[in-house]
Amino acid sequence: MNKKIKNIFWQTCTKYLQNTIPMKNFIEYICPLQAYIEEKTLILLSPNNYIKEKIEKNYLSIIKNVIQNISDDNYKIKIIIGSIKQIKQTKQNIEKNRKNELKNVNNFAKSAIFMTIKNPGILYNPIYIYEEKNTNKNNIINFIINNLTNSNKNVKYTIIKNDIINLENLFKNNKLLIIEEINLIKINLKSQQILQKTLELIIKNNIQLIITANENFNKLKNINKNTKKLIENGLIIKIIKNEKYTKIKKQISIDNIIKNTLAYYNMDIEKIKNKKRQKNIVLVRQIIFYLCKTLTNKTFSELSPLLGEYTNSNIMYSYKKIKILIEKDINIKNDIQNIKNNIIK
Template identity: 25%
Template sequence: MQPTPTANHVGLWSKVLAEMELSISGANFKTWFKDTYIDKQEDGTVYLAVPNPFVKTWLLDKFHKTILRSLRNFDENIRAIEYFVTKDDNKKKAEQAPQKQVAPTKELPLADFYINKDDNLNPRYTFENLVVGSFNELAYAASQAIIKKPGIVYNPLLIYGDTGRGKTHLIQAVGNHIKATNKNKKVFYLTSEKFALDYISSVHDPQKINSFKEKYRKYDVLIMDDIQFLAGKEKSQEELFHLFNNLYDNNKQIIFSSDKHPNYIPNLENRLRSRFAAGMIVDIAAPDQESRAAIVRAKTIHHNLNLSPEIIDYIATSVDSNIRELEGTMNSIICQAELRAKDLNISDIKNIIKGSAKPKKAVSVLDVVKIVAGFYNIEEDSLCKNCLL
């Protein structure tokens, strides 16, 4: 039976946690500092209890100096930190696991996974399960500013980046947070394709077109995904322009996402580009190896999956295309671990990745020529007159 932390230990660690919460993102704070506490303090050493080996490794590698500095701010006698995994927590989880499997009458929280038809928001997209790293920290910071003052700062906000980088997760997290903290604000999420289809279905009926115009103007926060699909749709762009002006003039928050910067979306009206530029345009880059490793660790913690640090680094290095593919690979690994009812080794992981990850495609010279010619709208032959392919 582990000793109960004293009131002094609880108070000291509460002060440290308060400082840490101010210095890092809320998602990272909850991922790495939840269920941690000071177990004891002896001879200038603080013994910090953590829930699992992954948190121990991450705190030691990424936050050790910051934690030690914060501890010393409150107690100059502290010289070192020892991290250890709490065995009681692991035992408790093991004892509880069979009970979850044999409870057929227990009702699952299915409501937590249904998309609300009133606002189209997916409840799974929250800031709590969003991993923040160097690849998305600017977009995350902008979203945090918005949830504090919706419609006032960074309006509109446009987040762009290649597919699978977490744009939809982030913009819906904004909607879910505002919905939860501002009950009087109406939030609505849709794709640009749905917007265009709604317009097309109403254009031939005067009553429907008026209903269409009013439908989206009643919301306090409008979130539109994948605006690149409006390229070339002149009438839909015109309706979006008028809707934008109405919402903006009434201090309603507008959030967009796109797979590229609006300046590089072909056949997009300049007046829309200028409206986007009036707010905040920020990109989400490809996640680096460290951020991918953090995503993998967060998944293992959430599903109570035991993977060694070497395996986590291997996954993060091998699946480097985008977050969506990384999460798909992790889902396969989690499924295999549950089916086999045992910890997976590096050989198992390699076979799973080989079977689930998309093979990397080599880029040929002809591919480069085709892309360059298409970008500059010139003939491919004009690039190859004096070269051998």
């Protein structure tokens, strides 16, 4: 289906929807949507999570019925946050982004990572990745996961945050295991024995193990010598501090953060400054506080008068709340990343 036909298809859908949905709701929730078709899937692009949730809750079944009425093809519907422009830009920058994901490691480490993707569990196993402050080792982890799973859809992986006791049960059905922040995990004598025994089995069975930490490998104190020796036989990668990001961080203004966040959620500043407890307004306010704290060097005290008189506790609560939501809610995580991208541009 060419681009012109795709556009006509969604335009036809919206004409039917206009006659089905109250005009106020149609303007507020349907009009902001963009759409494109990919492999028998109609992908609806929502400008923000608020509209996405409204569509999913109230209008998705109506849209499905409309599509069934106007097309003989059995289209699936997928709703994501973004725009056609962002989709195009993302596709154009895939290769560039892949290179950037590895920009903080030396050439040998890059080569080793690419070889690991081609030969997981064989050449460099385990891989221990540690970082200095203000760097992001997650880029490398995501790079490895994405490339492994893209090249082989059957690749399964598990991320372990503190469950060392169950490690021996977790590794059996996976091709990739990731132990996050090992230096922060409390490892007792029993866990030490399990860790060492399981590492030996993982290496023997060519299951790729990646261990991350915020500490130099030589300074690790919570694992025994035998386990350290097993890790040392693999590959140790140090992530270098990204000075470019540090400079960008210092240049980002509070006004720019507020402006981009409000634009993303199609909301005006007066609503945010109003102390109403409406859920969507509170969320946007909390995101602004979170981004201000994350992307600038401002203290909680300096951010207090930003959107009216809020206490340090209010700001701190907002920051922690969004930090937790990012871990739990993929939509919020995507929202935050999209806003960050807009700000840094």
